Amino acid sequence: MIIYRPLQPITALSFDLDDTLYNNHRIMVRAERALLDFLHLEYPDTATHGIEFWRQIKAELLQQRPDLHNDMGELRRQQLYQGLHSCGYRSETLATATQVAFDYFYAQRSDFKVDQSVCSLLDKLAQKLPLVAITNGNVNLEKIGIAGYFSACYHASMKQPMKPHTCMFNAAQQHLGIPTRQILHIGDGLRNDIAGALNAGYQAAWFAANRPMSISDEPAGVLPHVQLDRLEELLQLVNN
Known part of the structure; x- marks a missing residue:
């Protein structure tokens, strides 16, 4: 784990799905x-x-x-x-x-199941604080086995522009009813997820499931609050 920015208390998590919880390619x-x-x-x-x-x-x-x-x-x-x-x-x-x-x-x-270790982590996190999903894609959460962990899921659409637009982040914050600075968004894309979350006032964690993580090789010049080596490190962050 690499911390780039001071973290505020975290009372909710939002997750990107594709290439964050599984390799979508x-x-x-x-x-x-x-x-x-x-x-x-x-x-x-x-x-x-x-x-x-x-x-x-x-x-x-x-x-x-x-x-x-x-x-x-x-x-x-x-x-x-x-x-x-x-x-x-x-x-x-x-x-x-x-x-x-x-x-x-x-x-x-949507013909796959998210790895059991990821499901176990989501279950542990969901018992501690609310989780929402914010995705530019259209995967079926029920079919891939993770719908039950999230209180809401926001899919990009003609009415809800895709990340990095703040529309879905704003909708998620309104659903959660807590200040944006207390929400940590986890995603693989520095431009779509990290920059989008920061612009919406969220805290941001970078994690990619589909490629080696070297921030200097990424196309967007923005720093998250934290870079995760493993998704399981989220448990440390929400327990602090």
């Missing part, structure tokens, strides 16, 4: 491959199109509608709609295919 790679196989099988007119076709559609959508950056679910839905339309699907078939493919991907994207 391999999960997304697997889900993307499963979706592509599903599309090729269920909608044969897509069979000649590989992953680059879908990535190009995503890039074009984001160029046309930058606001879709704030809602991964809506971006995925629009990507599927545009791609299936390009492959010749129309009318009710297009609408149904878009929804079916979206539901399949969402199920695949």
